[in-house]
Amino acid sequence: MQLRRSKQRDLITEILKSTCSHPTAEWIYEQAREKDPTISLGTVYRNLKLLCDIGEAMALETADKKIHYDGCVKNHRHFICNNCGAVYDLEPTSVEQPSELLQKGFTVTRESCVYYGTCGECLSK
């Protein structure tokens, strides 16, 4: 049981890391089912949450109000199109330490920044 669970987690991790499309749990489930028909959506949800808890994945909410998962855990910013909901990655950067927080003696270890707007493809339509 223990072993099978971690095998399914490996599969979910592999699928998540192989795409930059910031998929939803449902999308990952569809992919996972092709390789392991016994996997359930609940298992996918549980493992995605676990991966977020241990810092192997990130969750972000987009304009469609669904949770999208990101297998890239380097500090990077996102752009989300308000029109089509596409999520774009910006180049990984170091975590910004705003002077306002430094002055208070705080240390920032993670930053989550999302830009919202209209993507090039939607603008050119």
Ligand SMILES: [Zn+2]
């Ligand atoms: Zn768009």
Ligand SMILES: [Zn+2]
């Ligand atoms: Zn990302």
